[in-house]
Amino acid sequence: MSKALSNKVALITGSSRGIGRAAALALAKEGASLIGVHYASNTDAAHSTVREIEALGAKAVAIEADLKKGKEATDDIWQQFKTAAIATTGEPCLDIHINNAGVAPALSLAQTSEAVFDETLAINLKGPFFLIQAVADHIRDNGRIINISTGFTRVAAPTHPAYAASKGALETLTLALAPEFGPRGITVNTVMPGVTETDMNAAWMVIPQARAGAEAMSVFSRVGQPADVADVIAFLASNKARWVTGQVIDATGGTRL
Numbered sequence: 001m002s003k004a005l006s007n008k009v010a011l012i013t014g015s016s017r018g019i020g021r022a023a024a025l026a027l028a029k030e031g032a033s034l035i036g037v038h039y040a041s042n043t044d045a046a047h048s049t050v051r052e053i054e055a056l057g058a059k060a061v062a063i064e065a066d067l068k069k070g071k072e073a074t075d076d077i078w079q080q081f082k083t084a085a086i087a088t089t090g091e092p093c094l095d096i097h098i099n100n101a102g103v104a105p106a107l108s109l110a111q112t113s114e115a116v117f118d119e120t121l122a123i124n125l126k127g128p129f130f131l132i133q134a135v136a137d138h139i140r141d142n143g144r145i146i147n148i149s150t151g152f153t154r155v156a157a158p159t160h161p162a163y164a165a166s167k168g169a170l171e172t173l174t175l176a177l178a179p180e181f182g183p184r185g186i187t188v189n190t191v192m193p194g195v196t197e198t199d200m201n202a203a204w205m206v207i208p209q210a211r212a213g214a215e216a217m218s219v220f221s222r223v224g225q226p227a228d229v230a231d232v233i234a235f236l237a238s239n240k241a242r243w244v245t246g247q248v249i250d251a252t253g254g255t256r257l
C-alpha cells in the first residue's frame with residue numbers, strides 16, 4: 001500500500017536529536033525514500049538516527065555542518081545532500097525541506113552578549129534563509145518547506161529575547177516566501193512547538209517544580225514529546241496539507257490558552 005510520503009526526499013536540519021530526529025522517523029514511517037540527517041557535531045547521535053531511519057526501510061545520509069558558519073555551512077549542507085539525492089533518485093532534488101536546527105540561550109536582555117546574539121541569529125535565522133536559497137531551485141513541484149519556531153513568539157519570553165526574536169523573524173520569512181513558491185505547488189509553513197522534552201530542556205526539566213510549571217502551561221497538563229510535534233510536521237509534509245501555506249501552526253499543546 002502506498003504511504004503518504006512514498007518516494008519523497010527530505011532534508012532536515014538538526015535531526016540528530018530531539019524534534020528533528022522524531023520528524024525524520026515520522027517521515028520514514030510514512031514512506032520517505034531518502035532523509036538527510038543534518039547535525040552540528042554530535043556524530044554518534046546523527047549516525048544513530050541514520051540507523052533508525054534505515055531500520056524503517058528508508059535511506060539516510062548524515063550531514064555535518066555548523067550553522068554558526070553561515071552561508072559556507074548552508075552551501076556545504078546542500079553539496080553533501082545533493083550527492084546522496086543523485087545517488088538515490090538520479091537527480092539533485094528534494095521534496096521536503098525542514099529547518100529545525102536551533103539554539104535557545106536562556107539569557108535576558110542584559111545578559112545577552114553580541115557574540116551570543118550573532119550566534120543565535122546565525123543558527124536560527126541566517127541558516128534557514130540561505131539554506132532555502134540554496135535548495136529553492138531543486139525542490140520539486142508540490143514540495144514542502146517547513147520552519148520550526150517556538151511558542152515564545154506568541155507568549156512573551158523576557159528570559160529568551162534573542163531566541164524569541166530570531167524565531168519571530170523566521171515566521172516572517174515563512175510568510176514572505178510563501179507567494180514565491182506557490183506557483184510550483186510548494187507550501188511554506190512554520191510549526192510552533194511549546195515546551196518539548198528534548199536535550200534542550202534536559203537540565204531544568206529534572207527539577208520537579210520547574211517541570212510542573214511547564215506542564216501547567218498546557219491545557220493537556222503535560223509537556224510535549226518530540227513525536228507530538230513530529231506528527232504535525234509529517235501532516236504538513238503530506239499532500240493533505242496542500243492548501244495550507246504561509247501559516248504558523250501552533251503545536252504547543254494549547255500553551256497558555
Ligand SMILES: NC(=O)c1ccc[n+]([C@@H]2O[C@H](COP(=O)([O-])OP(=O)(O)OC[C@H]3O[C@@H](n4cnc5c(N)ncnc54)[C@H](OP(=O)(O)O)[C@@H]3O)[C@@H](O)[C@H]2O)c1
Nearest residue numbers: 014016018019039040041042066067101102195196198200
Ligand atoms: N525543545 C523545546 O522545548 C522546543 C520548544 C520550541 C521550539 N523548539 C525548536 O525546535 C527545534 C528543535 O529543538 P530540540 O529541542 O529538538 O533541540 P535539541 O534536542 O537541542 O537538538 C538540536 C539540534 O540542532 C542541532 N544544532 C545545534 N546547534 C547547531 C549548530 N550550530 N549548527 C547546526 N546544527 C545545530 C543539533 O546538532 P548536534 O546533535 O550535532 O548538536 C541537534 O540536531 C529548535 O529550532 C528549537 O528552537 C524546541
